[in-house]
Amino acid sequence: MAGIREINVTLGGRDLTVPVKRDRRARRITIHVDAAIGGARVVMPVYVAMADAEAAIREHESWVLDRLDALPPRVPFTDGAVIPFQGCEHRIQYVAGRRGVVTSAAGTILAPGAAEHIPRRIADWLKREARLAISPLALEKAEMVERRVQQISIRDQRSRWGSCAANGRLSFSWRLILAPEDVLDYVVAHEVAHLVEMNHSQDFWRVVDRLTPHARPSKRWLNANGQSLHRYG
Numbered sequence: 540m541a542g543i544r545e546i547n548v549t550l551g552g553r554d555l556t557v558p559v560k561r562d563r564r565a566r567r568i569t570i571h572v573d574a575a576i577g578g579a580r581v582v583m584p585v586y587v588a589m590a591d592a593e594a595a596i597r598e599h600e601s602w603v604l605d606r607l608d609a610l611p612p613r614v615p616f617t618d619g620a621v622i623p624f625q626g627c628e629h630r631i632q633y634v635a636g637r638r639g640v641v642t643s644a645a646g647t648i649l650a651p652g653a654a655e656h657i658p659r660r661i662a663d664w665l666k667r668e669a670r671l672a673i674s675p676l677a678l679e680k681a682e683m684v685e686r687r688v689q690q691i692s693i694r695d696q697r698s699r700w701g702s703c704a705a706n707g708r709l710s711f712s713w714r715l716i717l718a719p720e721d722v723l724d725y726v727v728a729h730e731v732a733h734l735v736e737m738n739h740s741q742d743f744w745r746v747v748d749r750l751t752p753h754a755r756p757s758k759r760w761l762n763a764n765g766q767s768l769h770r771y772g
Contacts, residue, residue: 546581546593550600553607559592561585568595572606575697575769577613579603613770616661622771624648624665625672626719633657640664662772669693669716676727677709680750686734697769700726700761703733714768718760725757 546557559581568583568591581592596603614620618633629648637651641664648664650657670693681688689707696702696712703709709730715723728750736743747754 544589546589546596548593548596550596551604553604555579557581557596559583559589561587568592570595570599570603572603572610573697573769574610574766577610577770579607611767611770614772616658616772618650618654618657622648623717623768624668625716626722631657631661658772665716665772666693666713669711669713672716672720672723673711673727676724677711677731680728680731681734683750684731684735684746686731688731688734700765701730703730703737705737707734714771717768717771718765719757721753722757722760725751725753726761727751728754 543558543560546559548555548557555578557579558576561584562582563585565582565584568581568587570579570581572579579596581596583592614622616622616631618631620631621628622631623629624643627646629643629646631648631650633654634649634651635654639651641651641660642649648661650660652660670691673693674691677688677691687707688709690709692708692710693713694710695714696710699712700715701709701711711726711730715726725747728747732743732746732750735746744754751757
């Protein structure tokens with residue numbers, strides 16, 4: 540039966556909790572070291588035993604540990620932390636004794652309110668900024684190809700930056716607001732193009748190129764830097 544379970548395993552003296560997903564499409568056990576979760580995960584066929592998944596992890600112990608060590612450190616949303624916002628570094632600054640909304644100016648994100656609420660307030664602000672940037676852009680691009688968007692969702696998608704359903708519903712990762720504006724523009728164009736072509740054919744890419752001039756460099760940027768955006772927060 541498809542689903543997600545966990546394996547607790549010790550590698551090199553390090554205790555790890557590894558999520559294991561059974562996937563009906565999987566043909567073999569695959570181990571991933573994922574910046575999105577800051578650890579390892581396993582995808583395997585539904586008919587494979589959990590013991591086989593653990594054996595695979597142990598067999599590749601050195602590979603897993605090397606890649607875990609290579610993961611960039613996580614950056615929580617705390618006072619003094621430096622995070623990207625629209626591709627530019629911003630420092631979070633807690634403003635003690637002041638009420639109001641989170642704002643940004645001159646490379647600084649000002650966070651008033653109670654200190655213990657900074658992480659949540661920064662995350663909520665980034666999600667709002669993502670919606671403000673993505674929603675009108677998606678509607679504008681949909682109008683360019685004479686298609687209608689039924690709904691736009693902003694989520695914390697781990698495996699993809701955006702998605703398009705056949706019923707016209709679009710979904711995007713709020714973490715796109717951390718990326719350069721050209722990259723966000725490309726991802727929105729990519730998903731809107733699926734309203735015209737629900738595939739990745741040459742016709743699809745022609746629609747993408749009509750909707751954005753940033754497709755190729757942005758794809759390269761996401762391939763090189765996209766996973767690092769998951770370490771913030």
